[in-house]
Amino acid sequence: MTDAIIRFDKVVKRFGDLTVLDELDFEVKKGEKVSIIGPSGSGKSTVLRILMTLEGIDGGVVHVDGEPLWHELREGSLLPASEAHLRRMRSKLGMVFQQFNLFPHMTVMRNITEAPVKVLGLGKKEAQLRAEELLDLVGLADQAKKFPHQLSGGQQQRVGIARALAMRPSILLFDEPTSALDPELVGEVLTVIGRLAEEHDLTMLLVTHEMRFAREISDRVCFFDRGQIREEGTPDELFTDPSEERTREFLKAILD
Numbered sequence: 001m002t003d004a005i006i007r008f009d010k011v012v013k014r015f016g017d018l019t020v021l022d023e024l025d026f027e028v029k030k031g032e033k034v035s036i037i038g039p040s041g042s043g044k045s046t047v048l049r050i051l052m053t054l055e056g057i058d059g060g061v062v063h064v065d066g067e068p069l070w071h072e073l074r075e076g077s078l079l080p081a082s083e084a085h086l087r088r089m090r091s092k093l094g095m096v097f098q099q100f101n102l103f104p105h106m107t108v109m110r111n112i113t114e115a116p117v118k119v120l121g122l123g124k125k126e127a128q129l130r131a132e133e134l135l136d137l138v139g140l141a142d143q144a145k146k147f148p149h150q151l152s153g154g155q156q157q158r159v160g161i162a163r164a165l166a167m168r169p170s171i172l173l174f175d176e177p178t179s180a181l182d183p184e185l186v187g188e189v190l191t192v193i194g195r196l197a198e199e200h201d202l203t204m205l206l207v208t209h210e211m212r213f214a215r216e217i218s219d220r221v222c223f224f225d226r227g228q229i230r231e232e233g234t235p236d237e238l239f240t241d242p243s244e245e246r247t248r249e250f251l252k253a254i255l256d
């Protein structure tokens with residue numbers, strides 16, 4: 001695949017004696033919407049955290065947008081990346097977290113404008129205009145002055161999505177974005193993510209337990225198990241006619 005915007009090349013990740021990613025090969029094309037499903041502890045979130053530069057790697061190379069993420073090419077050698085390289089690469093990605101991770105002492109507006117002003121050097125007015133557009137996009141145009149604790153979980157997560165988008169990333173990562181929500185609030189968040197998937201050419205990588213949603217929005221679904229992709233395919237292939245016994249067992253357990 002030549003137009004991969006994300007490429008894991010034999011990536012190894014260990015926590016002590018535990019090998020979480022075991023020479024993982026994985027690619028996502030520009031504009032593709034990919035869901036990662038799989039049992040708890042299989043390394044799904046670790047893939048996102050490595051991309052966000054929140055976790056380092058122990059082997060292999062991760063490429064983002066044609067450049068190594070955790071390495072720098074200097075004088076023909078692949079050397080560990082400098083902080084400046086990591087910062088530049090990180091700006092290509094945004095992440096929506098399970099627990100929203102909003103700044104509790106800042107208003108919704110400030111939560112969204114903080115990074116564009118501080119990191120991108122955007123003027124305050126411009127950052128606010130951008131935030132207003134994004135709040136409109138996630139259906140929260142009238143909530144800009146509230147603090148996170150004054151919002152429902154679903155609203156907070158929609159602010160989380162607006163905040164990630166405010167940095168204009170080309171890749172958006174979602175780490176189980178609805179798993180901390182009460183069931184009645186899941187729909188409003190999935191609707192926003194679904195709309196983004198439909199209307200934007202963003203590359204989206206989503207870790208989720210919401211199988212129906214993964215089926216609806218994904219171009220491709222990857223089944224992770226023990227640090228490897230055991231099976232991948234279109235949603236129809238994977239959900240209707242999985243070829244691996246392990247995938248069938250997982251889907252049966254989660255869908256029953």
Ligand SMILES: Nc1ncnc2c1ncn2[C@@H]1O[C@H](COP(=O)(O)OP(=O)(O)OP(=O)(O)O)[C@@H](O)[C@H]1O
Nearest residue numbers: 015018020038039040041042043044045046047207
């Ligand atoms: N910082 C850490 N230190 C030690 N072990 C960790 C750390 N982060 C993750 N792990 C372990 O690595 C394994 C993979 O974790 P990861 O969060 O990627 O799994 P997951 O597939 O996303 O699981 P879940 O669906 O439960 O979120 C787990 O066994 C986890 O306990």
